[in-house]
Amino acid sequence: xxxxxxxxxxxxxxxxxxxxxxxxxxxxxxxxxxxxxxxxxxxxxxxxxxxxxxxxxxxxxxxxxxxxxxxxxxxxxxxxxxxxxxxxxxxxxxxxxxxxxxxxxxxxxxxxx
Amino acid sequence: xxxxxxxxxxxxxxxxxxxxxxxxxxxxxxxxxxxxxxxxxxxxxxxxxxxxxxxxxxxxxxxxxxxxxxxxxxxxxxxxxxxxxxxxxxxxxxxxxxxxxxxxxxxxx
Numbered sequence: 434x435x436x437x438x439x440x441x442x443x444x445x446x447x448x449x450x451x452x453x454x455x456x457x458x459x460x461x462x463x464x465x466x467x468x469x470x471x472x473x474x475x476x477x478x479x480x481x482x483x484x485x486x487x488x489x490x491x492x493x494x495x496x497x498x499x500x501x502x503x504x505x506x507x508x509x510x511x512x513x514x515x516x517x518x519x520x521x522x523x524x525x526x527x528x529x530x531x532x533x534x535x536x537x538x539x540x541x542x543x544x545x546x
Numbered sequence: 547x548x549x550x551x552x553x554x555x556x557x558x559x560x561x562x563x564x565x566x567x568x569x570x571x572x573x574x575x576x577x578x579x580x581x582x583x584x585x586x587x588x589x590x591x592x593x594x595x596x597x598x599x600x601x602x603x604x605x606x607x608x609x610x611x612x613x614x615x616x617x618x619x620x621x622x623x624x625x626x627x628x629x630x631x632x633x634x635x636x637x638x639x640x641x642x643x644x645x646x647x648x649x650x651x652x653x654x655x
Contacts, residue, residue: 448622451615458612473578473585480579493572500565507558532572539576 447502450495457492481545493536497529553636556643557614560607567604605650610643 470476480486504525512518578588591597617635620626626635 448619451619455612455615458608473582476585477579496568500561500568503558503561504565507562528569532569536572536576539579543579 443502443505447499450499453495454492454499457488477543480540481543483544483546486540486544490537490540493540494533497533501525501529548633549640550632550636553614553617553640556610556640557618560611560614563603563607564611567600570600571604602651605654606643606647609646609650610639613639613643 470479480489505522508518508521512521574588574591577584579585592601617626617639620635621632626632
């Protein structure tokens with residue numbers, strides 16, 4: 434184990450986010466198939482509720498973080514040229530961060546507090 | 547290739563597939579929340595043949611990734627680490643993912 438336990442931290446993030454996403458997905462799919470929101474007002478109302486809004490924001494954030502760890506693992510396995518790997522990782526990190534900010538802004542704009 | 551290797555590489559491939567489709571799916575989701583016309587736009591995208599193909603593959607990818615992920619968590623907890631159970635669970639994950647995807651695809655189409 435490294436001194437700062439960075440590998441352990443991302444390993445744990447990977448597992449905890451996986452558990453959260455599994456539970457969220459199963460609840461969301463069951464709920465949406467029992468009460469399908471077929472028109473825009475009903476659909477927007479689902480995500481305007483502060484609780485659904487927050488749980489969904491957390492889901493998107495953890496999905497992006499989970500994917501970041503997964504992509505990093507793939508790069509570590511297949512991209513052996515260190516500078517290339519660094520640049521690729523930087524690009525993916527930037528993209529995930531931008532997607533996270535964008536999703537936050539969009540979901541925040543529909544929440545009915 | 548042993549079944550455990552197949553389940554493992556499919557776990558990785560399905561994850562990569564989800565990673566590449568995430569920006570587009572987020573775009574659709576956000577558009578659908580913004581306005582009536584965005585909602586209609588997202589629905590129109592989902593009706594097109596190539597987005598339909600995309601989400602049919604995505605259903606399999608998500609189911610496989612979820613099942614393989616549960617297997618991975620159990621292995622982390624030292625459950626099913628011996629060779630015969632690892633083979634059995636890999637077979638179960640790969641087969642069940644295909645089976646459940648077919649059921650889901652028939653149900654959504």
